Amino acid sequence: MSSLFALLAVLGTASAAVVPSTGVNTLLVTSTAPSLDLVECLKTSYYGTYGGSASSQEHIYLPSEECLISGSALDGLTAGSLIPLNFEREAGRIVWIGQAGIDPSLAQESLQNTWDGISTKSAESIMLESDAQKVLTTSTKSSGSIQLLYQSPNSLVLHVPHAYLPTIDTLLPSHLVPVALPSNPLPALFEGWESVPARFAIHLANVTKHLRFDPQIDKIVSDGIELNQIRRDVRYLTGEAPSGIESRHSFTPGAIKAAHWIKEKVEATGANCTLRQFLDGFSPNVICHYPSSLNSTEHVILSAHYDSRGSFGSTRAPGGDDDGSGTGHLLGVAHAIGSQGVRFEKQVVLAFFAGEEQGLLGSHAYAEHLHKKNTTILLQVQADMLAYHAPGEPLQIGLPESIHLPEASYLIGNLSQIYSPELVVGKTAACCSDHQSFISYGFPATQVFERNGWIADPFYHNSGDLSQREGYDFEQVVSIAKVTLSSLLTIAGYSLGESV
Numbered sequence: 001m002s003s004l005f006a007l008l009a010v011l012g013t014a015s016a017a018v019v020p021s022t023g024v025n026t027l028l029v030t031s032t033a034p035s036l037d038l039v040e041c042l043k044t045s046y047y048g049t050y051g052g053s054a055s056s057q058e059h060i061y062l063p064s065e066e067c068l069i070s071g072s073a074l075d076g077l078t079a080g081s082l083i084p085l086n087f088e089r090e091a092g093r094i095v096w097i098g099q100a101g102i103d104p105s106l107a108q109e110s111l112q113n114t115w116d117g118i119s120t121k122s123a124e125s126i127m128l129e130s131d132a133q134k135v136l137t138t139s140t141k142s143s144g145s146i147q148l149l150y151q152s153p154n155s156l157v158l159h160v161p162h163a164y165l166p167t168i169d170t171l172l173p174s175h176l177v178p179v180a181l182p183s184n185p186l187p188a189l190f191e192g193w194e195s196v197p198a199r200f201a202i203h204l205a206n207v208t209k210h211l212r213f214d215p216q217i218d219k220i221v222s223d224g225i226e227l228n229q230i231r232r233d234v235r236y237l238t239g240e241a242p243s244g245i246e247s248r249h250s251f252t253p254g255a256i257k258a259a260h261w262i263k264e265k266v267e268a269t270g271a272n273c274t275l276r277q278f279l280d281g282f283s284p285n286v287i288c289h290y291p292s293s294l295n296s297t298e299h300v301i302l303s304a305h306y307d308s309r310g311s312f313g314s315t316r317a318p319g320g321d322d323d324g325s326g327t328g329h330l331l332g333v334a335h336a337i338g339s340q341g342v343r344f345e346k347q348v349v350l351a352f353f354a355g356e357e358q359g360l361l362g363s364h365a366y367a368e369h370l371h372k373k374n375t376t377i378l379l380q381v382q383a384d385m386l387a388y389h390a391p392g393e394p395l396q397i398g399l400p401e402s403i404h405l406p407e408a409s410y411l412i413g414n415l416s417q418i419y420s421p422e423l424v425v426g427k428t429a430a431c432c433s434d435h436q437s438f439i440s441y442g443f444p445a446t447q448v449f450e451r452n453g454w455i456a457d458p459f460y461h462n463s464g465d466l467s468q469r470e471g472y473d474f475e476q477v478v479s480i481a482k483v484t485l486s487s488l489l490t491i492a493g494y495s496l497g498e499s500v
C-alpha cells in the first residue's frame with residue numbers, strides 16, 4: 001500500500017511531462033483481483049489476469065490519471081506497481097511475457113537477460129521467415145522500438161509496436177510465452193465479479209454430479225477416435241509426411257496451406273468451416289460449425305492452435321506436439337463425429353486458432369466476437385500439447401492450476417476417469433493457451449494438457465518438435481481425444497444418424 005502511494009507520488013511529478021492525449025496513461029500491475037470493492041474507474045480499466053501458477057498471478061489495469069488521483073482508487077489494493085506510459089497506445093500492443101511452465105529448477109536465463117536479448121535482437125531486426133520480413137519492412141516506418149514497461153521475478157510487460165507483433169515469439173527464449181493485452185478493457189459484466197457467471201459453473205457442477213457411464217458414448221469414442229488417422233494427420237502438418245509444410249508459424253505459407261487443408265478435412269465430416277481473418281498478415285482462424293438439431297442457440301467449443309514456433313533463427317517449425325497434437329486430436333474428433341453419424345442437440349464448434357504463439361491473438365479476436373454477439377457458451381476446452389510424457393511415465397492428462405473454471409476442469413477429470421481410465425488425472429502450471437481468451441470474456445473454459453506437473457518436452461518451442469521421437473505418444477493423444485469428445489457429447493447432447 002505505502003509503495004503504491006510512493007509510486008503515485010512519482011507519477012504525480014512525472015506525469016505532466018509524459019501524459020499523452022489518449023486518456024489511458026498508467027499501467028497498474030497488482031495481486032488484487034477485480035471485485036465489486038474496487039472503485040468504478042478501476043473496474044472499467046481491467047485488462048486481464050496473467051500467469052499460470054496460482055501463487056504468482058498478476059492482474060493488470062490501465063487506469064486514467066484522473067482515476068488514480070481521485071483519492072480512493074487505490075484503497076482496495078494490497079500491493080502493486082504503477083508505471084506511467086509515455087507512448088501512443090495505438091502504435092502497438094501491450095504484451096505480458098511470462099513463464100510457460102517449465103521446471104524452474106532447470107537452469108533458465110534471468111528475465112533481465114531476456115530483456116537484454118529482446119532489445120538487442122529487435123534492434124538488429126534479426127528476422128525470420130521471408131513473409132514476416134515483408135510485413136516488417138512495409139509496416140516499420142513509424143514503429144519505434146519495443147519498450148520494457150514492467151519487470152517482476154516472473155514476468156515482463158512490454159509495449160510492442162505493430163511491426164514487431166508478428167515475430168515477438170521469435171525474440172523469446174523457449175521457456176517464456178507472450179499474452180497480448182486486449183485493445184479495449186474487458187467487460188465489467190459479471191455479477192459479483194466472479195470471472196465466469198455462476199450459472200455456468202452451477203450447470204457444469206450439476207452435470208458432473210449426475211455423471212455415469214453411458215455405453216453409447218463409450219462406443220462412439222472408442223469406435224470413432226482412430227490412432228492411425230491422427231498420426232497421419234499430425235505427420236502431414238509437421239511435414240514428416242510429404243505435404244510441403246516446413247513451418248506453421250502464423251506468417252508462413254505453410255500456415256495458410258494448413259488452414260485450407262484443415263477446412264477441407266473437417267467439412268468432409270459434416271461441418272461448415274470459415275477462414276476468419278483476425279489481424280493483417282496472420283494466417284486465419286479456422287472455425288468449423290456443426291449445426292444444432294434442435295435449433296438451440298447454446299454452444300460448446302473445442303479448440304487447438306494450428307500455428308507453431310521453432311528454434312531461434314530456424315525456418316523449420318514442425319510443431320508436432322505444440323500444437324500439432326491438439327490439432328490432430330481435433331481432426332480425430334471431427335472424423336469420429338462424421339464416421340459415427342453424431343448429430344448434436346446444441347451447436348458445436350471446432351476452432352483451430354492461429355496467432356497463439358504471438359500472444360493468443362486469434363482466439364482473443366474470436367472470443368471477443370462471441371462476446372459482442374452475446375453468444376451463450378456452455379463449455380470451451382482448449383487442447384494444447386497432448387502427446388509428450390517423459391519416457392516410462394504413465395499416460396496422463398493435466399488440467400490447469402489457474403486461469404480456468406474449476407467446475408469445467410472437474411467435469412473433464414471425471415469424464416477422463418469414466419471413458420479413459422488409463423489416464424492419470426492431475427494438475428499442471430503449463431501456461432497461457434487459448435482458453436485464457438475465453439476466460440477473459442467470462443466464458444466457462446478449461447484446457448487439457450499432456451502432463452501432470454511441469455512441461456517436460458525437451459523439444460518445446462524447438463525446430464525438432466517432430467512426432468517420431470522418444471516420449472511422443474499417440475496412444476495418449478487418442479485417450480485424451482476420447483475425453484474431449486465425451487465432453488462434447490455430454491454437454492451438447494446428441495443423437496445418431498447416418499455417417500458421412
Ligand SMILES: *[C@@H]1O[C@H](CO)[C@@H](O)[C@H](O)[C@H]1NC(C)=O
Pocket residue numbers: 203206207210
Ligand atoms: C441437474 O441435472 C439433473 C440430471 O441431468 C437434472 O434432472 C436437473 O434438472 C439438473 N438440475 C439443475 C438445477 O440444473
Ligand SMILES: *[C@@H]1O[C@H](CO)[C@@H](O)[C@H](O)[C@H]1NC(C)=O
Pocket residue numbers: 270271272289290291
Ligand atoms: C453450411 O452452410 C451452407 C451455406 O450457408 C448451408 O447451405 C449448409 O446447410 C451448411 N451446412 C451445415 C452442415 O451446416
Ligand SMILES: *[C@@H]1O[C@H](CO)[C@@H](O)[C@H](O)[C@H]1NC(C)=O
Pocket residue numbers: 293294295
Ligand atoms: C428449426 O427451425 C426451422 C426453421 O425456423 C424449423 O423449420 C424447424 O422445424 C425447427 N426444428 C426444430 C427441431 O425445432
Ligand SMILES: *[C@@H]1O[C@H](CO)[C@@H](O)[C@H](O)[C@H]1NC(C)=O
Pocket residue numbers: 374376
Ligand atoms: C444476451 O443473452 C441473454 C440470454 O442468452 C439474454 O437474457 C440477454 O438479454 C441478451 N443480452 C443482449 C444485450 O442481447
Ligand SMILES: *[C@@H]1O[C@H](CO)[C@@H](O)[C@H](O)[C@H]1NC(C)=O
Pocket residue numbers: 205208209409410411412413414417425
Ligand atoms: C470429479 O469431480 C469432483 C467435483 O464434482 C472433484 O472434486 C473431483 O476432483 C473430480 N475428479 C477428477 C479426477 O477430476
Ligand SMILES: [Zn+2]
Pocket residue numbers: 305322323356384385433
Ligand atoms: Zn501451444
